Amino acid sequence: MRITRFMILGAVLALASAVAQASTLEEVKARGVLNCVVTTGLAGFAAPDENGRWEGFDVEFCRAVAAAVLGDGEKVRFVPSTGKTRFTLLNSGEGDILFRNTTETMSRDTDLKLTFLPVNYYDGQGFLIRKDSGITSAMDLSGASVCIQTGTTTELNLADFFSSNKMDYEPVNSETNEESIANYTSNRCDTYTTDASALASTRAALKDPSAHIILPEIISKEPLAGAVRHGDDNWTDIAKWVVNALIIAEELGVTKANLHDHCAAAGDNPSINRLCGTEGNMGAFIGLDAQWAVRAIDNAGNYAEIFNATIGPDTPLALERGLNASWKSGGILYAAPIR
Amino acid sequence: MKPISYKIGEHPDLPPPASVTGPLAWVRNNLFSSPTNVVMTLVSVWLLFELIPPMLNWMLFDAAFSGENRDACRAQAGGACWAFIAERFRLFTYGFYPAEERWRVNLAFVLLLLALVPVLYDRLPLRKYGLYYSMVFPLIAGWLLLGGWGLAPVDTDQFGGFMLTLVIGVTGIAFSLPIGILLAMGRQSSLPVIRLVCVGFIEFIRGVPLITLLFVASTMLNYFLPKGTVFDLLLRVLIMVTLFASAYMAEVIRGGLQAIPKGQVEAAEAIGMKYWQSMRLVVLPQALKISIPGIVNTFIGLYKDTTLVIIIGLLDPLGIGRSSLADTKWTGLHNEVYLFVAIFFFISCFSMSRYSLYLEKKLQTEHDH
Numbered sequence: 001m002r003i004t005r006f007m008i009l010g011a012v013l014a015l016a017s018a019v020a021q022a023s024t025l026e027e028v029k030a031r032g033v034l035n036c037v038v039t040t041g042l043a044g045f046a047a048p049d050e051n052g053r054w055e056g057f058d059v060e061f062c063r064a065v066a067a068a069v070l071g072d073g074e075k076v077r078f079v080p081s082t083g084k085t086r087f088t089l090l091n092s093g094e095g096d097i098l099f100r101n102t103t104e105t106m107s108r109d110t111d112l113k114l115t116f117l118p119v120n121y122y123d124g125q126g127f128l129i130r131k132d133s134g135i136t137s138a139m140d141l142s143g144a145s146v147c148i149q150t151g152t153t154t155e156l157n158l159a160d161f162f163s164s165n166k167m168d169y170e171p172v173n174s175e176t177n178e179e180s181i182a183n184y185t186s187n188r189c190d191t192y193t194t195d196a197s198a199l200a201s202t203r204a205a206l207k208d209p210s211a212h213i214i215l216p217e218i219i220s221k222e223p224l225a226g227a228v229r230h231g232d233d234n235w236t237d238i239a240k241w242v243v244n245a246l247i248i249a250e251e252l253g254v255t256k257a258n259l260h261d262h263c264a265a266a267g268d269n270p271s272i273n274r275l276c277g278t279e280g281n282m283g284a285f286i287g288l289d290a291q292w293a294v295r296a297i298d299n300a301g302n303y304a305e306i307f308n309a310t311i312g313p314d315t316p317l318a319l320e321r322g323l324n325a326s327w328k329s330g331g332i333l334y335a336a337p338i339r
Numbered sequence: 340m341k342p343i344s345y346k347i348g349e350h351p352d353l354p355p356p357a358s359v360t361g362p363l364a365w366v367r368n369n370l371f372s373s374p375t376n377v378v379m380t381l382v383s384v385w386l387l388f389e390l391i392p393p394m395l396n397w398m399l400f401d402a403a404f405s406g407e408n409r410d411a412c413r414a415q416a417g418g419a420c421w422a423f424i425a426e427r428f429r430l431f432t433y434g435f436y437p438a439e440e441r442w443r444v445n446l447a448f449v450l451l452l453l454a455l456v457p458v459l460y461d462r463l464p465l466r467k468y469g470l471y472y473s474m475v476f477p478l479i480a481g482w483l484l485l486g487g488w489g490l491a492p493v494d495t496d497q498f499g500g501f502m503l504t505l506v507i508g509v510t511g512i513a514f515s516l517p518i519g520i521l522l523a524m525g526r527q528s529s530l531p532v533i534r535l536v537c538v539g540f541i542e543f544i545r546g547v548p549l550i551t552l553l554f555v556a557s558t559m560l561n562y563f564l565p566k567g568t569v570f571d572l573l574l575r576v577l578i579m580v581t582l583f584a585s586a587y588m589a590e591v592i593r594g595g596l597q598a599i600p601k602g603q604v605e606a607a608e609a610i611g612m613k614y615w616q617s618m619r620l621v622v623l624p625q626a627l628k629i630s631i632p633g634i635v636n637t638f639i640g641l642y643k644d645t646t647l648v649i650i651i652g653l654l655d656p657l658g659i660g661r662s663s664l665a666d667t668k669w670t671g672l673h674n675e676v677y678l679f680v681a682i683f684f685f686i687s688c689f690s691m692s693r694y695s696l697y698l699e700k701k702l703q704t705e706h707d708h
Contacts, residue, residue, distance in 0.1 A: 039665075040649065040652070040654070040658060040661055040662050041661050041662030041663070041664065041665030041666075042665050043665045043666070043667045043670050044667055046665075047662050047663070047665035047666050047667075048430065048435070048654075048659075048662055048663070048666075049666065050426045050427050050429070050430055050666075051429075051430070051438065052430050052433075052434065052435040052436075052497075052499075077494075077496055079496075079652050080652040080654060080658070080662065081652050082649070082650060082652075085554075085557075085558070085650065085651065085652065088554075088558045089557075089558060089652065092557075092558040092559070092561040092562055093561050094557065094558065094561060094572075094652075175650075176661055177665070178661045178664045178665065178673070179661075181664075181670075181671070181673075182673040185671070185673070201667065201670070202670070204670075205409070205667070205670030205671040206671060207413075207671065315667060316667035316668065316670075317667055
């Protein structure tokens with residue numbers, strides 16, 4: 001008698017937890033909005049404009065995923081996060097996906113239980129320093145005070161770099177990138193270190209950019225990638241293939257402008273047809289319809305268009321493609337094929 | 340000139356000699372009365388001379404008030420670039436609140452001011468009815484800001500800027516005072532259960548930093564609640580901030596309660612008052628009066644603590660300022676942003692502390708020790 005009662009209770013609980021474990025895709029669809037973890041503000045990558053609309057490189061990846069899943073790139077709720085809170089927000093379910101210029105590392109992948117998406121920006125850590133300091137190499141930085149953002153890989157790389165070269169430094173910590181820059185400009189530290197992309201934009205925004213130089217040494221690998229939490233492989237696949245689709249679209253020459261010409265009907269190029277969903281139905285594998293990639297690209301174009309509109313040579317950040325060029329033009333951006 | 344003569348006893352009082360009255364004497368008495376004072380005065384004047392003109396120059400005379408971006412500002416003037424703040428002013432004020440619904444925020448703000456009048460000034464005619472309005476104001480404000488019943492719904496994650504500060508600050512202030520009074524009374528209660536609960540609550544909350552509570556509210560709760568539970572982040576923050584302020588408020592008010600001599604309670608009991616009557620009519624009015632500086636201090640602390648919400652991803656004015664600085668058009672204009680936000684907080688906090696002084700003066704009674 002007692003045992004049956006316990007069994008019923010157990011069954012009810014099991015059922016309840018099964019009901020509660022709805023997949024992320026279903027949750028997002030039911031909610032009608034994608035929760036995307038971004039930074040509280042990093043020039044070119046994610047920041048609100050004067051009307052409160054979020055803009056930037058990371059932001060466009062969020063919108064592309066929302067477009068693929070929900071059919072509308074505007075259906076995104078941006079969850080601003082600091083370096084320390086980003087993973088907690090993702091893991092606690094406050095965010096469905098994270099695009100927060102985050103470096104993929106083994107401990108984050110395994111210990112923090114994240115699954116990283118394909119790398120969407122290859123970066124590396126450098127140093128910005130005042131020209132009148134006379135220092136021209138990072139090896140001369142012994143004893144320097146260094147402005148640094150806490151909770152980031154740059155903080156750890158810095159410690160590694162200085163200890164492996166048997167040099168001392170004095171960290172000047174801050175919570176956000178903006179505070180670090182403020183510390184550097186008000187001479188609270190000798191040098192400012194972060195990813196080279198951010199250094200370039202920081203330098204461009206200084207009062208007199210020519211009075212500052214970026215030291216030639218790049219002391220780390222920083223593959224920046226989006227991430228989702230462990231435990232929902234279908235959701236991982238969706239996010240992963242949206243990023244891949246944007247990169248592949250550039251390789252195939254599919255842009256926002258010519259997308260509909262290419263995808264109106266099946267053409268001669270089977271790769272484009274698969275991307276467009278006019279040949280086979282790749283979307284069915286990830287629980288979406290055949291048009292998923294079309295919608296993702298239709299949001300803000302392919303990888304190159306997103307890059308150029310947010311951080312590329314014509315923007316104030318003026319970043320070159322460099323490593324981030326497609327493998328066809330000498331970079332290392334190389335996405336697995338859709339087939 | 341013929342000397343004027345007076346009869347004995349009719350000579351009018353002469354004005355005090357010029358050396359003890361008038362601005363010159365004031366200057367001599369207050370600024371140059373001793374060698375130390377002379378030195379300090381000179382140093383201060385020099386400091387002001389060094390600081391004020393460049394500051395005014397930066398803020399006003401050499402500042403740019405219009406421009407498309409930072410470079411346009413820099414081209415016009417070498418000082419502050421207020422065009423940045425002007426362009427972002429609406430973002431600073433309303434956060435991400437939809438543009439076409441912003442009149443609701445404005446209306447709620449005007450209604451808030453109206454609701455404050457009867458609370459703050461007791462000489463208002465028909466004050467009783469005004470207070471009824473003040474009591475329903477939170478409902479009206481909630482409806483206006485959140486929508487529903489005929490208004491377009493607005494999610495709380497679109498709240499931001501000054502409006503967010505006011506929502507958190509006003510809610511925290513309005514609810515922490517009554518909860519704090521109850522907790523303070525509970526802590527002194529003769530019923531052990533009530534006393535233990537109140538002491539436990541107060542000591543627990545005071546033992547934990549606000550930022551930890553906010554963290555718990557924003558992320559930990561989601562681990563405990565069943566997956567998929569939607570529990571509004573702002574609501575969680577409001578509850579945490581209110582509880583936090585209540586615990587501090589309780590201790591401030593306990594200080595006031597303990598300053599009331601036991602004879603007062605005994606006298607109230609002697610004329611047949613019950614516990615609540617004696618509290619309401621005898622003890623609390625006196626205790627609260629003594630506690631005013633402490634209460635307002637807690638209010639101001641709470642109000643400024645609202646900037647901590649950036650840690651959990653809500654963008655208060657400081658957060659909006661920081662993320663605005665990441666706009667490639669405007670990067671590098673830290674001073675303008677921080678100064679602007681500082682002025683906003685100074686105005687709010689200074690008026691609170693002025694009001695508390697006014698209240699203290701008004702409630703000043705002869706038999707104060």
